[in-house]
Amino acid sequence: MMSRNISLDILKVFLAILVVLIHLSFLRDKMVLVSQLLVNGICRQAVPIFLVISGYYFYSIKSKEKLFEWIKRLIILYILWMFIYCYRWIGEFSFKQSIFVLGAGYLHLWYLIGTLFAGIILYVVKSKKWLAWCIIILFFLGYFIQLLLYLEYFNKDFYEPYLSRNFLFFCFPFMGIGYLLADKKNNRFSPSLWVLFFVLLLVLAESYISYKFLTKGGLVSFDLMLTSLLAAPLIFLYVKNKQVLGNSKNIALYSTAIYLIHPIVLHHIILLDTMELSSIVQKLLVFALIFLFSYILVLINKKLKFIL
Secondary structure (H helix, E strand, C coil), rough: CHHHCCCCHHHHHHHHHHHHHHCCCCCCCCCCCHHHHHHHHHHHHHHHHHHHHHHHHHHCCHHHHHHHHHHHHHHHHHHHHHHHHHHHHCCCCCHHHHHHHHCCCCCCHHHHHHHHHHHHHHHHHCHHHHHHHHHHHHHHHHHHHHHHHHCCCCCCCCCCHHHHHHHHHHHHHHHHHHHHCCCCCCCCCCCCCHHHHHHHHHHHHHHHHHHHHHHCCCCCCCCCCCCHHHHHHHHHHHHHCCCCCEECHHHHHHHHHHHHHHHHHHHHHHCCCCCCCHHHHHHHHHHHHHHHHHHHHHHHHCCCCCCC
């Protein structure tokens, strides 16, 4: 088998682990500031980078036939995993809310449906000269909606997370950035490690400012961070330009498996009542089970190609 650059595949696995840390509320009870900087700062770059990578690969979709094939794959994946999680969301919400969740995605599955609609829009407007401006305007509009919701200018309700973290204000801008970076004339810049270090400091600074001034010492979990506009594409470019040769295409599947299966593990770990275990042992148990079930999913996917 011919060797290929697997640097982005490895990055995706690392990003999936960061998503798990977010949902674990890592260090939240013991080190609030560290949790804010790590979980609500660095880890919050995971989904934007995922979307940049998706947009980068979306550049290869040049025909309607390829677009329909891409749409079909995402729809099957979405329906399958919404069915798998139906034991969680059916009965949890009112009938009206359940209908909304069915179309908007339960819990982490919003990413699948968000990517689907963002990709369709991107395909329609990809050749427009104003694409870059559209990306910037929609991102900032989503950011300010998020800020107003946080400051309670609007009444908070069940639908709140979807008002800013959706296909239009979140998925489309970062997928659009990835798409633009796939164009050879836009991806010539190769950031150094020092540039990466500097942009991560900016992420930490934004996270700290939110912690210090928005809540005066409380956690602030923003899905859309201003510094992500720099951090996500620069981290992507840095990793993409690193040559890590490998033969396996399964590494990228592990990232998908970790992302899709981890809420089930987290939910049932809580049901098992592992409070008697130390915090470190709990976290190790969680990750061990996530990696185990992800491995099983990858094996199943060899026979049933539609589950990942």
